[in-house]
Amino acid sequence: EGQLVESGGGLAQPGRSLRLSCSGSGFNFDKYAVSWVRQTPGRGLEWIAFIKSYTHGKTTAYAPSVKGRFTISRDDSKGVAQLQMNSLKTDDTAVYYCTADYSNYNNYFDPWGQGTLVTVSS
Amino acid sequence: DIQMIQSPSSVSASVGDRVTVTCRATQDILRWLAWYQQRPGKAPKLLISATSTLQPGVPSRFSGGDSGTNFTLTISSLQPEDFATYFCQQTYTVPPTFGQGTKVEI
Numbered sequence: 001e002g003q004l005v006e007s008g009g010g011l012a013q014p015g016r017s018l019r020l021s022c023s024g025s026g027f028n029f030d031k032y033a034v035s036w037v038r039q040t041p042g043r044g045l046e047w048i049a050f051i052k053s054y055t056h057g058k059t060t061a062y063a064p065s066v067k068g069r070f071t072i073s074r075d076d077s078k079g080v081a082q083l084q085m086n087s088l089k090t091d092d093t094a095v096y097y098c099t100a101d102y103s104n105y106n107n108y109f110d111p112w113g114q115g116t117l118v119t120v121s122s
Numbered sequence: 123d124i125q126m127i128q129s130p131s132s133v134s135a136s137v138g139d140r141v142t143v144t145c146r147a148t149q150d151i152l153r154w155l156a157w158y159q160q161r162p163g164k165a166p167k168l169l170i171s172a173t174s175t176l177q178p179g180v181p182s183r184f185s186g187g188d189s190g191t192n193f194t195l196t197i198s199s200l201q202p203e204d205f206a207t208y209f210c211q212q213t214y215t216v217p218p219t220f221g222q223g224t225k226v227e228i
Contacts, residue, residue: 045166045209045220063217097165107213108156110177112165 002027002111004098009116012088020083022098022113030054030076033104036083038094039115046094047107051081056104065091088120124149124212128221135200135226143195143224145210150191154214157186157195160223161206169208170195200226 008020022034035050049072052059060072066085074081081098095117099109125148135141145155153173158166168177170186173193183198197204205228210221 044222045211047218047220061216099165106154106171107211107216107218108168108171109158109166109211110168112167115165 002100004100004111004113006096006098006113006116009096009118011119011121013122014088014090014120016088017084017086018088018118020085020096020098020116020118022081022083024079024081024100027100027111029079029100032100032102033107034072034074034081035099035101035107035109036072037097037099037109037112038092038118039097040094043094049083050101050107052104085118088118090120092118093120094118123217124151124215124219126210126212126219126221128210128224130224131222132225132227134228136228137200137202139200141197141200141204141226143208143210143226145193145195145221147191147193147212147214151212151214153188154212155186155188155193156211156213157184158209158211159204159206160209166209197226 003026005023012018033052037047039045048063048066051072069087071084095115097115098113127146155173157170160166173188174186185196187194207223207225209223
């Protein structure tokens with residue numbers, strides 16, 4: 001069964017940076033599009049970025065709330081995807097999930113990682 | 123962005139009850155809709171894709187349906203492990219967007 005594991009969460013001050021990593025195992029990670037979805041009690045689940053597989057051009061897309069500040073990337077040789085988060089805001093405080101989509105176009109997300117908490121506070 | 127309006131926000135039910143959760147899209151999403159289950163402290167789990175396609179391993183008491191821009195998730199006979207929060211998600215356009223969730227409580 002496919003598994004995703006996130007790492008890199010923690011506390012950061014507003015305006016600073018964090019990098020999240022997502023490691024995949026037990027499935028053909030390189031064939032899946034990878035997305036990051038975050039969750040807060042107030043805003044619920046929010047998709048923030050995806051990167052498609054190499055065969056789909058490694059196309060990326062971002063939610064307007066993070067475009068220009070966050071960058072998603074992948075290294076299929078290591079089975080890892082990353083989310084570089086710059087210019088962090090307090091509103092970026094959330095649990096961040098890594099998830100995957102086999103089709104690379106329909107955004108049905110399965111599997112999901114366990115989530116990593118990012119807290120942005122001074 | 124397409125908004126997904128989910129109702130009710132919570133429902134109290136008993137084991138064996140039939141429970142229906144509704145999601146309405148603010149524009150036509152054809153049948154590009156998924157349902158997820160989230161238990162406390164856990165990640166969401168994909169239950170249903172394309173409005174009504176049950177994922178492997180998901181019990182047949184779960185079903186999905188639609189009528190225009192209104193979509194439903196029905197649990198025919200609630201089991202103890204079904205007490206959780208359920209989310210709908212449209213995948214018709216980017217960004218994919220989620221409903222606010224329905225908490226199914228005892």
